[in-house]
Amino acid sequence: MAKTAETVWINCLKIIKDIVEWQHFKTWFEPIKPVELKESVLMIQVPSQFFFEYLEEHYVNLLAKTLKRELGKEARLEYRIMVDSGNNGRNGSMDIPASTARTYTNNEMDFPLVINNPVKNPFVIPGLKKMQIDPQLNPIYTFDAFIEGDCNRVARRAGKTVAEKPGANSFNPLVIYGGVGLGKTHLAQSIGNEVKRLHPNKVVLYVSSEKFINQFQDHSRNNAINDFIHFYQLIDVLMIDDVQFFARAEKSQDAFFAIFNHLHQSGKQLILTSDKAPKDLDGMQERLLSRFRWGLSADLQLPDYDTRIEILEKKMKNDGLDMPKEVVKYVAYNISTNVRELEGALISLLAQSSLNKREIDLELAKKVLRNFVKTSSKEITIEAIQKMVCEYFDVSYDKLLQKTRKREIVQARQITMYLAKAFTKNSLKTIGEHFGGRDHTTVIHSCQTVKDLMDTDSLFRENVMELTQKVQLAAM
Template structure:
């Protein structure tokens, strides 16, 4: 390597380091290698086509002024771009072939920048113009159709915050996780649709992890991995659905790692969904998992009885439908797995009513729900719930009814009341009588306390969720 080129570039870096932020300096200037100095022309090598384009867009004036200080007013900068050879992961460098030259003039310093072929769009839109990228969003997924409740409040509100200020918030990345049919895709796409509405110039893209993996494999076969990575690095808000499927694709994880780093460092927003919390994901690289934990992980839980009723009512309102309250209660009580099955039961009920020209009543609901409930559910009693909770916390049954302020007894009693209200049809007064003759206001206070603690205490929430599942199993 020409020592003069190395010396000139070293002096340039000394100046640049005092001007740009440290992280930007590490990202955009340290990787540059001086190659050759011929008179007033400095040849530098950059890692990729995207890297070159980013410098061209953001740092031409700074480079021009800096090089002018070192080489004089006739200074010129030329680029060599590393091109992936696609051969067993090796890479080599080549000078970009001669072609049309773009000149930037700043204080009499010209920068001839040779433009390579445009990056290919994996979503099959010819050329690469940012506003031509199809966000791959379904407009039916929005925040208006996603009812907020205790089971999803954190995820929904975090999603709204991200949509309002994408990339400029502390929830980056935002990881939304939960079981099947609880609304992960709905929230993720709602964020994308809200961003497009509030920030129309932002480039948004929603893609499933499976599609991402398939695209990567196609580009790998065509020796175009750089094009693939560079395309994704142009996105302002990237939404990846079901990241748990990256577990079977090691090389795709490497590509996503590069994309994640670039977007995060550039102040772009990442939204990820998963069936588990990042700490519980198996088969993903630790360096990826650590980055998933940089932002906020928000879970979606199974909606409780009251939330299921409200979901059904909203769905009916949106579709202009009516249904007797006792039927709504019956459906909400018996379909307690996820929102998708709840909506499926409602659609089946409406279809049966329409096809048979029959009014919707409790008898029809029982007939339809046989297809959704594996076995008939038995009526849960307050006593059965109390015994389950006592066994879970290893608390004597009679202590549950005593007037004591001992913390573990109070919490067991409050959770028992909460579950009794959720899973039985008893009145508040009747529930209170089963707990040593307490009144209905005590039951209301206990249920609210349980909901509040679930929002603030993760261990408490896990206990309630596990007990909820035990109660559901007991009803089968």
């Protein structure tokens, strides 16, 4: 049966769906439509220029691999971008010329050590010169792009020290550890990029532990372990990402032990990242763990609210984006797990805005964040909301219940009732009883008053939004 654009793309999606996170799959792959298949060239239609650029930047390797599985090594991908045709209000399309379409080659080879001359086996190169080694660094990872906060201050400042004096500092090795998406890779590569800027003659290399293990196994099968070890001994600043994966590779640990000793004794710099502190790494040789403890172990923690705000604002500034302040606050309040999730939420907002051709507002943010924020497993109480509001407005609990006409007390009580109705399962009568025995009509009036004031008073609306987000955080 002859292949069609639809069948090829459906088969590609089956593979991609198992690799990409569900939300990212929904955002970036479901809107794509297959258009045409000519021999080994598949044309796909994407909704906007923004989509095209994002796919090229973030998913080009994945698209290449899946397409090659379907169409062979000569597979190529071309794009058709939907464009707004202007006055007639209809959508048109624009094909990217074949000359600018991306042609995929073998992206599965080992990293190229000789610039502009990729080789299958990079380690056995006669007369290999040190300066020919590609550092494998992403230039977007810099210290300027890494927001400093209480959650990462020690690690970031230690990284700066290492970059300024690689190998000639007391942080050797520098072990950066923390959970997923907190910036370990970013910080490690920031050090590498800064070293290249300050010390252009230094030989820098970033490699994941998985890549290291795979390369070691390849060279072991070819009886070329000495070549492998010798190559790594050429490096001045070596960064190994996710060293916890060495736990399942005993022989790779032996090779790394030899490399570590040589580099350390030669005054070279080692930077390691891990999801756990060295003392908590299981399956690692004790002699390696003891060496990890020679330098500094610095952890990355969950970013606090203010740091999350800074991260979002920095990301927006770098990308030339603008969002209402209330939306930025809403995202920062509700995404507290890690930086990757935070940036993912921002990207999804932009994607939805582009797809739906609408401005980013609080309503759109709430819709998008439903896919990021887990359903609450805790039930918030009226008492907890009362306490939050009292602390926020610096009002005593007793005053909140008193019969008074003071504006600040009345508004605090009305906001509390409004939040109690929104976030608890209590009846209007029960809510009223928690405010000095008031009846349900008072609660209804209070809720309507809050809604009306939010439409007319920007400061009042901001106060309600901040309290809403505080309640949401407490319920997570």
